[in-house]
Every structure is written in C-alpha cells, then in structure tokens.
Amino acid sequence: MKIKNYSAVYRMMHWSIAICMMLLLITIFLRLTWMNKNNVAEIIQNYLNTTDQSLTQDQLIVLAKKIRQPMWDWHIYLGYGLAVMFSLRFLLPLFGEMKFQRSFKKELLLKEKFQNFIYLVFYGCVVISLSTGLVKIWTINN
Numbered sequence: 001m002k003i004k005n006y007s008a009v010y011r012m013m014h015w016s017i018a019i020c021m022m023l024l025l026i027t028i029f030l031r032l033t034w035m036n037k038n039n040v041a042e043i044i045q046n047y048l049n050t051t052d053q054s055l056t057q058d059q060l061i062v063l064a065k066k067i068r069q070p071m072w073d074w075h076i077y078l079g080y081g082l083a084v085m086f087s088l089r090f091l092l093p094l095f096g097e098m099k100f101q102r103s104f105k106k107e108l109l110l111k112e113k114f115q116n117f118i119y120l121v122f123y124g125c126v127v128i129s130l131s132t133g134l135v136k137i138w139t140i141n142n
C-alpha cells in the first residue's frame with residue numbers, strides 16, 4: 001500500500017472543512033428534528049393548554065421560528081465559513097498546495113478513477129449547496 005504524506009496546510013484545511021461541514025449538518029438535523037417549527041409550536045401549545053391563555057397557529061409558528069433562530073444563525077455563520085474554506089481549497093493549488101490530481105490519468109487503477117470521480121461529485125454537490133445557500137441569504141437580505 002502506498003503511504004502518502006500530506007502537508008500541514010493540507011491536513012489543517014481537510015479537518016477545518018470536515019468539522020465545519022459536520023457542524024453545518026448538525027444545524028440541518030436540529031432544524032428537521034427537535035428544533036422543527038411544528039414541534040416547538042406544539043410544545044408551546046401544550047403548555048398554553050395547561051393555562052388559560054391561547055395563541056393562533058400562525059402566532060405559535062412565529063414564536064417557534066423566533067426560538068429556533070439563534071440555532072439557525074449558526075447554519076449561516078458555518079455556511080460563510082465553509083464557503084471561505086472551500087474557496088481557499090480551490091485557490092491553494094495556485095500556490096503549490098493541495099494540488100488536484102488528474103482524475104482520469106491512464107496509469108490510475110479503476111478503483112482510483114472511481115474514487116476520484118466520487119470526489120468530483122462530492123465537490124460538485126458542496127459547490128451547489130454553498131452557491132444556493134449564498135443566493136438564498138442574498139435574496140432574503142435584499
């Protein structure tokens with residue numbers, strides 16, 4: 001088995017991107033589960049049922065979204081962080097770091113070509129997610 005030596009910059013970028021992506025996925029997981037607006041609205045509704053107060057469904061959802069917002073703000077910070085790191089990752093090869101290998105070189109084994117193909121698909125998906133995220137935030141703020 002070939003042992004590859006990765007530079008300190010390579011390792012740092014790799015782990016920063018991995019940690020950022022993991023945290024970003026946690027925000028999505030929370031939004032879809034515990035911090036889901038309908039769940040939170042139901043908790044508030046259940047509490048109000050034990051008192052003599054009431055809110056409309058629309059008011060409950062507004063309140064639920066407000067409670068969720070500080071958590072979701074982290075999705076946006078992490079999204080910006082990841083966008084910066086991903087851009088750096090594509091710029092670094094210009095300075096001789098983190099070079100991309102030519103994915104379909106003849107000398108590569110089929111397994112390695114497949115591996116490189118999967119990396120390309122992954123990069124494509126992340127670039128699409130980052131761009132749509134940035135467009136969303138841009139359109140919300142304008």
Ligand code: HEM
Binds near residue numbers: 024079126140
């Ligand atoms: C790998 C990168 C990213 C992934 C996988 C991702 C994933 C998601 C998902 C799954 C949703 C929909 C949540 C739902 O409706 O249940 C979402 C919404 C959103 N994302 Fe991202 N995102 C990424 C990057 C970004 C970036 C870079 C930004 C901006 C800086 C961003 C800002 C937003 C905003 C503003 C929403 C909409 C929230 C709303 O409609 O209330 N995302 N993202």
